[in-house]
Amino acid sequence: MASRLPLLRRISKLLKPPPSIPVRSSHDSRPLLLLLLRQTSRPNDSPWSFASSRSFCSGPLNLSQDSQGPAAIDYRSVLQEDEFHRLTNSTIHDLQEKLEEYGDIFQIDGFDVDYGNEVLTLKLGALGTYVLNKQTPNRQIWLSSPVSGPSRFDWDHNAQAWVYRRTKANLLKLLESELEQLCGEPVNLS
Secondary structure (H helix, E strand, O other): OOOOHHHHHHHHHHHOOOOOOOOOOOOOOOOHHHHHHHHHOOOOOOOOHHHHHOOOOOOOOOOOOOOOOOOOOOHHHOOOHHHHHHHHHHHHHHHHHHHHHHHHHOOOOOEEEEEEOOEEEEEEHHHOEEEEEEEOOOOEEEEEEOOOEEEEEEEEOOOOEEEEOOOOEEHHHHHHHHHHHHHOOOOOOO
8 A cells, every 4th residue: 555655646636736727616617637638748747757758650650662561452352152161171171181191201200180170280299280270251271380370371363372461472382391391301282
C-alpha cells in the first residue's frame, strides 16, 4: 500500500481542477477529460509524462523501393471450395506417397509419415517435424517447418503451384530444399 500512496496522490492531484477553474455543481457541463488535459499539459506534473516522449503512427510505412511486402490477393481468383479441396487433397496425397518412398531411402531414426484428419505429419526424429494441413476458410495450405517456421501457401493459377506470397516460395521446392539440407540426400517431390 505504501508504494501506491505516491501514485494515488498524483492521481488525486490530477482530478482536482486547477485553481483558475471555478468548481461547479455535480451537474457541471465541463467534461472531466478537459480538466485532466489542462492539468497534464504542464510539464512534469503528470505521472504519465513519460508517454509524451513516444509517438505512435498508423500511417503508411516508408519502405524503400527495393523492399517487397506480401503480394496482393486477387479475390477474383480465390478458389471455390470444391476446387480447393481437389487441389489440396491431390497435393497432400502425392506428397504422402513420395515422402513414404523416401522413408525407405533415408536412414533416419524416427522417420514417420502420417496422414489423418486432413493433416500430413512428417517426423524426422531428432531433425524435427513437418506439419502440413489445409485451411479451408482461407483456401490455403499451412506448413510448419523445423527449418523455416510457419508458412501459408496460396494456389497460384499462373504457376499452377502452391506459393507463399511473402517470399514467393513454391511449397514443393521449399520442401525439397529443406529436406535435402536436413537429410543430406537429393529430394524430388515434383
